[in-house]
Amino acid sequence: MATLKGNAVIGQSGGPTSVINQSLVGVIEEAIKAPHIDKLLGARHGVRGVINDDFLDLERTPKELLDRIANTPSAALGSTRDKPDQKYCEQIFDKFRQHNVRYFFYIGGNDSADTARIVQELAEKAKYDLHVFHVPKTIDNDLRVHDHTPGYGSAARFVACAIMGDNFDNRSLPGIKVDVIMGRNAGFLTAASVLARQHDNDGPHLIYVPEVQVSEEKFLSDVDRVFTKQGRCLIAVSEGIVAPNGKTWAENVATELASHGEGSVMGLEKDKHGNLQLSGSGALGDHLADLIKSKLSTGGKKIRVRADTFGYLQRSFPGLISDTDATEARLVGRMAVQYSADPNNTQGSVAMRRTSNSPYKIETFLTPLATVAKETKHLSPEYIVDGHNISDSFKEYARPLVGELPRIGTFDELK
Amino acid sequence: MATLKGNAVIGQSGGPTSVINQSLVGVIEEAIKAPHIDKLLGARHGVRGVINDDFLDLERTPKELLDRIANTPSAALGSTRDKPDQKYCEQIFDKFRQHNVRYFFYIGGNDSADTARIVQELAEKAKYDLHVFHVPKTIDNDLRVHDHTPGYGSAARFVACAIMGDNFDNRSLPGIKVDVIMGRNAGFLTAASVLARQHDNDGPHLIYVPEVQVSEEKFLSDVDRVFTKQGRCLIAVSEGIVAPNGKTWAENVATELASHGEGSVMGLEKDKHGNLQLSGSGALGDHLADLIKSKLSTGGKKIRVRADTFGYLQRSFPGLISDTDATEARLVGRMAVQYSADPNNTQGSVAMRRTSNSPYKIETFLTPLATVAKETKHLSPEYIVDGHNISDSFKEYARPLVGELPRIGTFDELK
Numbered sequence: 001m002a003t004l005k006g007n008a009v010i011g012q013s014g015g016p017t018s019v020i021n022q023s024l025v026g027v028i029e030e031a032i033k034a035p036h037i038d039k040l041l042g043a044r045h046g047v048r049g050v051i052n053d054d055f056l057d058l059e060r061t062p063k064e065l066l067d068r069i070a071n072t073p074s075a076a077l078g079s080t081r082d083k084p085d086q087k088y089c090e091q092i093f094d095k096f097r098q099h100n101v102r103y104f105f106y107i108g109g110n111d112s113a114d115t116a117r118i119v120q121e122l123a124e125k126a127k128y129d130l131h132v133f134h135v136p137k138t139i140d141n142d143l144r145v146h147d148h149t150p151g152y153g154s155a156a157r158f159v160a161c162a163i164m165g166d167n168f169d170n171r172s173l174p175g176i177k178v179d180v181i182m183g184r185n186a187g188f189l190t191a192a193s194v195l196a197r198q199h200d201n202d203g204p205h206l207i208y209v210p211e212v213q214v215s216e217e218k219f220l221s222d223v224d225r226v227f228t229k230q231g232r233c234l235i236a237v238s239e240g241i242v243a244p245n246g247k248t249w250a251e252n253v254a255t256e257l258a259s260h261g262e263g264s265v266m267g268l269e270k271d272k273h274g275n276l277q278l279s280g281s282g283a284l285g286d287h288l289a290d291l292i293k294s295k296l297s298t299g300g301k302k303i304r305v306r307a308d309t310f311g312y313l314q315r316s317f318p319g320l321i322s323d324t325d326a327t328e329a330r331l332v333g334r335m336a337v338q339y340s341a342d343p344n345n346t347q348g349s350v351a352m353r354r355t356s357n358s359p360y361k362i363e364t365f366l367t368p369l370a371t372v373a374k375e376t377k378h379l380s381p382e383y384i385v386d387g388h389n390i391s392d393s394f395k396e397y398a399r400p401l402v403g404e405l406p407r408i409g410t411f412d413e414l415k
Numbered sequence: 416m417a418t419l420k421g422n423a424v425i426g427q428s429g430g431p432t433s434v435i436n437q438s439l440v441g442v443i444e445e446a447i448k449a450p451h452i453d454k455l456l457g458a459r460h461g462v463r464g465v466i467n468d469d470f471l472d473l474e475r476t477p478k479e480l481l482d483r484i485a486n487t488p489s490a491a492l493g494s495t496r497d498k499p500d501q502k503y504c505e506q507i508f509d510k511f512r513q514h515n516v517r518y519f520f521y522i523g524g525n526d527s528a529d530t531a532r533i534v535q536e537l538a539e540k541a542k543y544d545l546h547v548f549h550v551p552k553t554i555d556n557d558l559r560v561h562d563h564t565p566g567y568g569s570a571a572r573f574v575a576c577a578i579m580g581d582n583f584d585n586r587s588l589p590g591i592k593v594d595v596i597m598g599r600n601a602g603f604l605t606a607a608s609v610l611a612r613q614h615d616n617d618g619p620h621l622i623y624v625p626e627v628q629v630s631e632e633k634f635l636s637d638v639d640r641v642f643t644k645q646g647r648c649l650i651a652v653s654e655g656i657v658a659p660n661g662k663t664w665a666e667n668v669a670t671e672l673a674s675h676g677e678g679s680v681m682g683l684e685k686d687k688h689g690n691l692q693l694s695g696s697g698a699l700g701d702h703l704a705d706l707i708k709s710k711l712s713t714g715g716k717k718i719r720v721r722a723d724t725f726g727y728l729q730r731s732f733p734g735l736i737s738d739t740d741a742t743e744a745r746l747v748g749r750m751a752v753q754y755s756a757d758p759n760n761t762q763g764s765v766a767m768r769r770t771s772n773s774p775y776k777i778e779t780f781l782t783p784l785a786t787v788a789k790e791t792k793h794l795s796p797e798y799i800v801d802g803h804n805i806s807d808s809f810k811e812y813a814r815p816l817v818g819e820l821p822r823i824g825t826f827d828e829l830k
Contacts, residue, residue, distance in 0.1 A: 012587075015588075016583070016584050016587045016588070018580070042826070056826055056829075060829065061826070061829060065824050065828055065829070067824075068822050068823055068824030069823075069824045069825070069826070071821060071822065071823060071824075072583060072821075072823035072824055072825070073580045073583050073584070073823075074580065074583035074584045074586065074587040075587040076583075076587075076824075076825060076826055077826070078586070078587055078588075079587045079588050080588075081588065157734075161732060161733050161734045161735070162728050162732060164733055165433070165488045165489065165727075165728065165731035165732045165733050166727055166728070166731060168431070168487060168488055168489035168491075168731055169431050169488070169489045169727050169730070169731040171489065171493070172427075172431045172489040172490040172491075172493055172494045173430075173431070173493075173494050173495075173496065177695075177727075269708070279721070280592075280704070280720075280721025280722060280723065281697065281701055281704070281721075281722065282696065282697010282698065282700055282701050282722070282724050283697065283701060285697055286696055286697050286698060286701075289695070289696070293684075305695075306694070306695025306696075306726075306727070307695060307696065307697070308695065308724070308726035308727055308728065309697050309723070309724065309726075310728070311721075311723035311724075312580075312581055312584050312592075312721070312723055313577050313580065313581070313723060313725070313728070315584070316580035316581060316583055316584040317576060317577060317580045318576050318579055318580050318820075318821040318823060319572075319576045319735055319820070319821045320576070320734055320735055405733075405734070406486060406487075406733040406734045407483050407486065408483055408484075408486060408487035408488075408733060409480050409482075409483030409484045409486075409487055409491075410484070410487070410491060411457070411471055411476070411484070411491055411492070413480055414471075414475065414476060414480070
């Protein structure tokens with residue numbers, strides 16, 4: 001088969017990560033060298049940049065600037081929340097045809113993989129040669145087929161460090177502390193809080209992920225049990241925690257708040273897809289703290305109850321990046337272009353497979369877009385213990401992605 | 416004057432910091448070597464440990480563990496929120512007498528300096544030789560006489576990195592973002608957000624500190640001006656932001672929420688001193704986001720508005736510590752014991768004076784407890800620009816304390 005020659009477009013989509021620009025720079029580095037790619041165009045704000053003809057010529061970026069961009073969190077080309085429908089995809093395809101674009105590299109999650117898939121199918125139907133590659137990124141770590149996704153390791157490192165610090169804060173000034181962690185549908189990021197535990201009585205003492213329905217009763221009785229035993233309790237809760245009625249706790253809070261009069265109160269609002277916006281509001285954490293204060297029986301003793309919502313810091317924090325994550329994010333970007341050099345590879349998502357856990361080793365492979373698109377991968381049930389804890393096997397899975405954590409100590413070790 | 420010999424007590428007090436254990440280990444290291452100190456007792460949970468006879472023998476801590484504890488955020492001996500009155504101080508003094516304690520080292524802020532002062536005066540009145548040394552720590556950086564305080568540099572580094580990351584997040588998915596930063600009375604920590612600006616249009620675009628009263632009208636008109644010009648707006652707000660009625664915005668929010676029916680809603684509650692608890696709740700951030708959504712005129716266009724409250728992460732985050740801060744925290748602990756070796760030094764707070772800013776150099780000195788006790792130092796008016804910005808002179812002041820920040824880059828530099 002003859003090599004397909006032409007221009008390439010690269011875009012970034014969805015929620016940013018700390019290493020999404022590593023993947024971008026990986027694509028740029030390889031594309032500059034690749035004989036099958038003429039010009040590499042960067043679409044500003046993902047597919048929106050494509051349909052608006054808003055492109056950057058990336059090949060004139062000096063190496064020194066590329067190095068700094070690789071280390072900069074969040075999408076340097078700009079991102080988008082647009083989820084293209086068929087018509088939107090047709091517009092994308094038209095633009096590609098106009099610009100003789102033969103390669104499309106799209107960095108994103110499962111929605112982006114789906115967009116890539118639709119555009120590729122349109123091209124196929126029109127008998128226009130277009131090769132389409134999805135480069136994975138998501139802090140949620142929820143892509144099927146992929147062992148894990150770039151962006152997750154650094155976000156998980158942030159969560160592990162934050163919970164580690166908060167565990168000592170909570171030891172130092174005992175009470176009950178709720179920490180709300182990102183993850184609407186998948187609990188991988190919240191589960192990473194377990195890595196913070198280095199001593200027997202270290203928190204997080206309770207971990208709730210969206211994969212398990214939790215009732216108010218169970219939640220309160222768990223907290224009561226831990227607090228009675230330890231005199232303190234650190235709780236890691238996913239923003240997507242689900243109640244027995246199948247709705248998220250956040251939705252239930254929003255309904256309750258709305259009944260007080262206002263449609264949008266305490267930062268809670270719905271997006272255009274009708275999903276309740278979970279991040280960027282402290283409402284769920286505050287609700288959980290209020291719930292504990294009002295319903296936990298403490299024998300009249302006033303307990304210090306606080307909540308923090310980690311929010312956007314988790315996904316865009318510079319200076320605390322997992323080395324493994326940064327390296328792998330760069331690699332999947334580079335591999336996307338390398339795979340594209342083979343004319344037999346007409347489409348696919350660049351995935352990682354773990355070939356060894358100790359020492360940790362991975363290899364990349366190309367998986368069809370349809371295997372990654374749309375659907376979400378969930379935390380495996382074997383990782384979840386009693387509905388409020390995370391297993392050691394998960395620690396083994398996550399540790400190499402997060403990297404070495406700070407070495408800490410307590411005077412309890414003297415005993 | 417003959418050297419005073421006897422036992423020593425060390426305690427930690429108030430909100431933890433990332434480097435408060437550096438100071439503790441500094442005291443331990445020197446006390447082990449000091450001929451004038453027999454035993455060094457660690458009071459668990461500050462003065463509360465003193466009156467409860469809850470002490471640890473610190474001299475038997477192995478060096479390897481001390482090294483790890485020094486790197487562990489938050490108070491390893493436990494902290495306390497007790498603010499001793501005269502009677503409480505008398506109990507402390509009685510315990511000191513019982514245990515032949517001749518040296519008291521207290522790591523804390525201005526309240527702890529005041530406790531140390533009262534105990535020292537009680538001893539003096541009773542003609543009991545007790546030498547009392549305050550070792551500074553506070554992320555608020557609000558101690559008089561001190562150029563700056565250990566704990567601030569690392570918390571400021573967290574804030575600068577968080578805002579830097581959030582600026583890129585906000586560039587990537589434009590909208591209006593509110594970040595609430597710790598600091599009830601002093602704006603030093605919020606002001607550190609200015610260090611995140613590395614390019615002309617980088618956020619934070621607006622910075623509000625408790626030293627300036629801000630009306631809803633000014634706030635909204637500032638946001639409108641920035642958003643109209645830049646198409647996005649990143650706002651750094653101190654949790655202690657004050658309204659023109661002299662009350663904090665948080666108090667006004669609490670009053671408004673209380674009028675909806677409940678006494679404690681959305682995490683807002685008052686402490687035993689009658690102060691509204693600001694941290695550990697997302698209510699202020701959520702209120703500001705709602706205010707922007709409901710009152711900013713956007714010509715019918717829906718704008719993405721989000722709020723994050725950095726919360727306790729700022730003060731206890733491992734893995735992101737300022738080297739200068741860690742070194743200085745260790746130093747003031749060591750110097751406290753070294754100053755105590757001179758019998759003429761009967762009391763004082765170990766302060767730092769900046770002898771040169773470029774290259775950055777400091778020296779320590781002992782300042783009387785009364786010069787540091789109780790009162791809060793505020794951000795100097797010369798650091799505040801137009802009520803919503805922070806000056807370059809503040810950057811010069813804060814930069815050496817925070818250390819080098821990650822080097823980042825954007826494609827705008829291509830222009």
